[in-house]
Amino acid sequence: MSEATREESNKYGVLFWVGTVIGWAIIVYGARLLLADDEAEWFNTVRLAAIGIIAHDVIWLAVSVGTGWLLSRIIGREIPFWIRWAGWTTAIIVAMWLPVGRRYGDRLNNDTILPRNYTNSIVILLAVIWVGAAIYGFVSSRRPAERSEG
Template identity: 80%
Template sequence: MLSDDEAEWFNIVRLVTIGIIAHDIVWQSLSVVAGLLISKIIGRAIPFWVRWAGWTTAIIVAMRWPVGRRYGDRLNNDTILPRNYTNSIVILLAVIWIGAAAYGFASSRRSL
């Protein structure tokens, strides 16, 4: 884009700005609504470590969904998506939840 003489910078900046604002409005609204619904369903305060692990899981799954579904995979190009991303996501989520549970266990033991 830097070397393109026909690039219209105002339109590019406008498109990126609108995209960022719309993205933030959508995801923030969904996050707040999801948090309120979960709190209403459970009926009590959710411990910090569960909230942290849940939101971290949601972010990782949202970011890795296209890669895990292999969008963009090309049959004639071996360098596109060469790894098994589904297994790595599962391992990463297991590490996150085990770490969060260990934190929750340690913090509950400290308060006793």
């Protein structure tokens, strides 16, 4: 048995197939419930799941990896970790801010929903992220063990 074949058979042993059978049985059960429930609007639900995959793999991943790649080419070296972290966290926070920040859930006659000033919120959060990251970058650049990494 070659090394690759042995590795493959270790990876896809009995446990793999047991998990696949049980897992798919549950998937099929859930899918049948989804199909049977008119209110779940299965087509829209599945379509949103598919859009989610495309939005992640084709947009989010491509933009985040592509931006990092491009910036590192422009500055001629790897982007420091703290900037990459701050950029990534900013993107997540902004994505999670959008529904409240754009006030999509506003209701007439109910000012207890979305009671905050979400413009202030995002400014505060982004300040915390970038100031925190810059402090980390400054402190770690002065540490001898990490200095060589640039």
